[in-house]
Amino acid sequence: MSIIQAQNVKKTYNADTxxxxxxxxxxxxxxEGEFTAIVGPSGCGKTTLxxxxxGLDDATLGHVEIDGTSITQMxxxxxxxxxxxxxxxxxxxxxxxxxxxxxxxxxxxxxxxKQDEKTRxxxxxxxxxxxxxxxxxxxRPSELSGGxxxxxxxxxxxxxxxxxxxxxxxxxxxxxxxxxxxxxIMLRLNEEEGITFVFSTHDQRVIDRAxxxxxxxxxxxxxDVTVKK
Amino acid sequence: xxxxxxxxxxxRNKSRSFIVISxxxxxxxxxxxGTGFMNxxxxxxxxxxxxxxxxxxxxxxxxxxEDKDIQFYIENADAKAQTLRNIPGVTAVTKRVLVNGMIASxxxxxxxxxxxxxxxxxxxxxxxDSLLIDGAYFEGVKRNPVIIGAxxxxxxxxxxxxxxxxxxSDKEGxxxxxxxxxxxxxxxxxxxxxxxxAFVRDADIQSLLxxxxxxxxxxxxxxxxxxEQVVIGKYKNSYTEDLIEDWKEIAPELxxxxxxxxxxxxxxxxxxxxxxxxxxxxxMLMAVLERIKELGMxxxxxxxxxxxxxxxxxxxxxxxxxxTPIGLLCGYLNVRFYNERGxxxxxxxxxxxxxxxxxxxxPYLEPSVYLTVAVGVFxxxxxxxxxxxxxxxxxxxxxxxxxx
Ligand SMILES: Nc1ncnc2c1ncn2[C@@H]1O[C@H](COP(=O)(O)OP(=O)(O)O)[C@@H](O)[C@H]1O
Ligand SMILES: [Mg+2]
Numbered sequence: 001m002s003i004i005q006a007q008n009v010k011k012t013y014n015a016d017t018x019x020x021x022x023x024x025x026x027x028x029x030x031x032e033g034e035f036t037a038i039v040g041p042s043g044c045g046k047t048t049l050x051x052x053x054x055g056l057d058d059a060t061l062g063h064v065e066i067d068g069t070s071i072t073q074m075x076x077x078x079x080x081x082x083x084x085x086x087x088x089x090x091x092x093x094x095x096x097x098x099x100x101x102x103x104x105x106x107x108x109x110x111x112x113x114k115q116d117e118k119t120r121x122x123x124x125x126x127x128x129x130x131x132x133x134x135x136x137x138x139x140r141p142s143e144l145s146g147g148x149x150x151x152x153x154x155x156x157x158x159x160x161x162x163x164x165x166x167x168x169x170x171x172x173x174x175x176x177x178x179x180x181x182x183x184x185i186m187l188r189l190n191e192e193e194g195i196t197f198v199f200s201t202h203d204q205r206v207i208d209r210a211x212x213x214x215x216x217x218x219x220x221x222x223x224d225v226t227v228k229k
Numbered sequence: 230x231x232x233x234x235x236x237x238x239x240x241r242n243k244s245r246s247f248i249v250i251s252x253x254x255x256x257x258x259x260x261x262x263g264t265g266f267m268n269x270x271x272x273x274x275x276x277x278x279x280x281x282x283x284x285x286x287x288x289x290x291x292x293x294x295e296d297k298d299i300q301f302y303i304e305n306a307d308a309k310a311q312t313l314r315n316i317p318g319v320t321a322v323t324k325r326v327l328v329n330g331m332i333a334s335x336x337x338x339x340x341x342x343x344x345x346x347x348x349x350x351x352x353x354x355x356x357x358d359s360l361l362i363d364g365a366y367f368e369g370v371k372r373n374p375v376i377i378g379a380x381x382x383x384x385x386x387x388x389x390x391x392x393x394x395x396x397x398s399d400k401e402g403x404x405x406x407x408x409x410x411x412x413x414x415x416x417x418x419x420x421x422x423x424x425x426x427a428f429v430r431d432a433d434i435q436s437l438l439x440x441x442x443x444x445x446x447x448x449x450x451x452x453x454x455x456x457e458q459v460v461i462g463k464y465k466n467s468y469t470e471d472l473i474e475d476w477k478e479i480a481p482e483l484x485x486x487x488x489x490x491x492x493x494x495x496x497x498x499x500x501x502x503x504x505x506x507x508x509x510x511x512x513m514l515m516a517v518l519e520r521i522k523e524l525g526m527x528x529x530x531x532x533x534x535x536x537x538x539x540x541x542x543x544x545x546x547x548x549x550x551x552x553t554p555i556g557l558l559c560g561y562l563n564v565r566f567y568n569e570r571g572x573x574x575x576x577x578x579x580x581x582x583x584x585x586x587x588x589x590x591x592p593y594l595e596p597s598v599y600l601t602v603a604v605g606v607f608x609x610x611x612x613x614x615x616x617x618x619x620x621x622x623x624x625x626x627x628x629x630x631x632x633x
Contacts, residue, residue: 056529057627077533084531091529091630094522099237104230111230112531160531 001068003163003196004030004053009062011048011219022048023059024219030164030198035190037210038200045219046200047168053198054087054166055079067163084112088157090167090199095153096141102152103128103137109160127155131185147178151185158189164196171206183209231536235543239551242516246548249512253552253606254559256505260602261560261594263497269568269592271490278483281355282419283476284448285457288313288464291472293445299328299400302443309468310350313449316463318456321353324444326434330397332377332427334385341381343395343427345434347444354448357415357428364389364413373433375409378423379416387411395427400439407437498602502609509613513545517617524621525629534622541621545614546607553606557599567592 011023022045030036038046051057052064055071063072066086074082083089096105106127107120115123128134131151133144141149150170157165167186171179183206189195190211199206207213215223239246279285288309290301303309306324313322326345331338348367352358357376358366367374375393377385387393389411396406409429417423435442451457457475464473477484517524524537572590 051627054529056630057625080528080531080533083529084533089526089530091526094526094630097234097523097527099234099241100230104233108230109530112533112536156530 001032002029002065003032003067004028004198005063005065006049006053007063009049009052009059009064011045011052011057012060015060022219023052026062026216026219026221028053028214028221030196032163032196033190033194034196034198035187035211036198036214037207037212038198038214038216039202039207039210040216041202044216046202046216048219049216050166050168050198050200054089055083084109084160086163088160088162088165090150090153090157090165090170092169092172095156096149098141101138101140102133102144105141105152106155106159109156113160123159124155127158128152130189131155132181145178147174147181150174150178150182154182154185154189158195164198167197167199169200169202171201171203176205179203179205231540232543235540236547238516238520238540238544239547242519245512245516249509249545249548250552250555252508253505253549253610254556256501257553257556257602257606258559258563260498260501260605261557261599262563262592263501264494264598264602265560265564265592265594266567266572266590267490267494267497268594268598269564269590271487272593273591275483275487277418278480279450279476281357281360281417282422283479283483284354285451285454286313286449286460286464286473286475287479288447288449288471288473289445291470294472297327297329297445299398299438299440299445302326302440302445303447303471306444306447307442309464309471310447312467313447313460313464316460318451318460319449320452321350321450323347323350323354323448324431325351325446325448326431326438326440326443327445328397328434328438330395332381332385333394333396334387334391336386337384339381339384339425341395341425341427342421343397343429343434345429345431345444347431351428354450360415360417360422361413362416364411366413367430369412370410373407373409374412374430376413376415376428377411378426379414380424381426382411382414384424389414393427395429397438399437405437407433409433498605502605505606505609506613509545509548509610510616513541513614513617514620516544517541517621521624521629525624525626528622528624529626529630538618538622541618542611542614545610545617549606549610553603556606557603560602561594561599564592564594 006026006028009023009026013020013022026049038049040046048057052059055074059072063070065071071079071082097108100108103124107124110120110123125134125137128137131154133148133151136144136148141152144152171182174182186197187209190197201207211227213225213227214221288303290303292298293301310322310324313319324347328343330341330343332341352366362379367376382388385393391411393409393411394406395409396404399405415422431444449460451460461473461475527537568591572592
């Protein structure tokens with residue numbers, strides 16, 4: 001069964017003034033275990049699509065189901081709760097709470113899920129170790145490099161045991177070494193733990209490592225390639 | 230962890246937090262000090278009046294108050310005074326003969342209220358002797374001593390041992406006069422005592438009036454204001470024919486002033502707290518706008534609105550919790566400092582004394598006022614936090630994240 005099912009999704013910004021058709025009839029299914037890149041030039045609608053798939057924004061027309069649950073009609077507060085339990089997010093920037101330490105940032109999401117302190121502590125440490133930043137557990141985000149911050153963000157996204165992780169241009173602000181490191185970690189999580197990733201990018205080095213590439217142009221899917229390795 | 234985040238957020242922008250904290254400190258301080266001064270003013274005004282003038286409770290013949298007709302004296306005043314004295318909570322009782330008349334010196338004459346005093350008990354009740362600035366308390370001459378106020382003495386051009394004549398109507402309505410000798414001069418902030426009253430011994434005036442051993446007024450002092458109504462109730466159980474009143478009824482202007490002062494305190498509190506609310510709204514709104522992306526991210530990853538709201542309110546409450554005790558302490562020390570030293574108002578006292586104020590002000594606050602202020606500030610803090618917090622939760626995560 002698909003974890004993400006988007007059907008005939010349309011998104012029009014400023015419908016009543018100067019309409020911008022950001023998405024035009026996008027239909028996309030994502031299966032469990034995929035490592036999918038949404039690719040396309042700036043302004044083609046990548047962020048809009050990820051926001052709609054993640055329940056952060058609503059579609060003008062069309063229908064989105066996550067793990068069999070329709071999120072199209074959900075109220076704002078139900079959506080917040082739904083996101084907390086089903087979706088992990090990694091944004092381009094501003095992922096972390098600056099006043100919390102790395103480990104506290106990772107634990108915070110589990111706290112929102114009302115998990116007990118022992119579980120939070122154990123899983124927090126485990127994830128940071130997995131991301132190779134266990135030694136930074138007590139540092140504040142501002143004391144970390146951009147690449148390290150994004151790794152904390154991935155750890156935070158995984159902490160809630162989501163169905164899948166949505167990452168909007170997670171490497172956009174990173175140098176090539178950090179980009180490679182982050183991709184290594186994401187791929188390993190995908191291969192070893194079966195974690196589903198859907199991420200957007202326009203960076204060729206990132207595209208090269210995706211297993212499925214969805215090409216978006218002008219709000220439409222123009223190509224959808226599954227790479228055989 | 231919400232508390233941890235809120236607490237650390239307080240220190241994130243130190244200068245902004247410092248501004249909020251110091252404005253709360255100044256607000257609380259001003260509130261406490263202002264209230265202390267005004268309250269000190271009121272308390273000394275009222276207690277001066279009660280201590281030297283009205284006492285807590287007075288008893289009259291019901292018809293006496295209207296036109297002060299000397300025929301309406303209190304029946305069995307001695308027994309009633311004794312009854313009052315025996316009621317728990319009553320600390321002193323005195324009897325008075327009251328008559329309006331004329332006072333005349335060799336140079337001048339003037340209208341005057343003559344009070345015939347049960348002199349030993351009067352000392353306990355109004356501490357009249359403590360107001361003497363010259364002479365002695367009904368000592369120095371054997372026959373017909375009189376004590377008058379400094380202002381009246383000045384007007385009549387009399388001094389200690391000067392002779393004056395008191396003239397009034399007796400029981401039959403005939404004019405009678407008596408020669409008295411000034412033995413004491415008092416000075417007080419109460420206008421009527423200073424300018425328009427002559428104090429004599431009860432027996433001296435009773436014989437001139439021909440009313441026998443009768444009195445027009447009983448005045449009683451209670452331990453505190455609290456006992457007044459109990460005492461009045463008990464007295465009414467024993468005697469139904471008399472009019473017994475507390476100081477608020479005797480001097481409605483005092484009760485009015487007391488009310489007016491409390492209202493002014495509430496207005497002062499309202500003004501300061503309103504200013505605080507807007508100050509807090511302003512700074513917390515800045516704090517929210519500054520963190521708009523972070524708040525968007527928190528809601529995006531699953532922090533619900535009530536938690537976000539709560540987090541911002543808590544952050545503001547922390548500011549209040551840091552600031553309020555400091556402000557209260559500053560205010561308290563301020564009030565105590567001046568309570569011990571007194572504030573000399575003599576520069577303004579010419580005007581103030583006319584209204585019955587003494588010229589030294591002792592700021593004073595009931596401990597409960599500090600609690601009221603603390604609660605007021607706490608509520609203010611929450612009110613001030615509510616709007617910014619509401620703004621924060623009305624953000625849509627996508628929009629917040631996209632704001633640059
Ligand atoms: N909030 C918005 N209001 C109006 N237009 C928007 C908004 N967000 C995005 N757009 C427009 O929608 C199109 C797609 O944007 P976006 O999804 O951000 O593209 P990408 O992430 O691929 O760069 C662009 O033309 C962009 O200008
Ligand atoms: Mg984008």
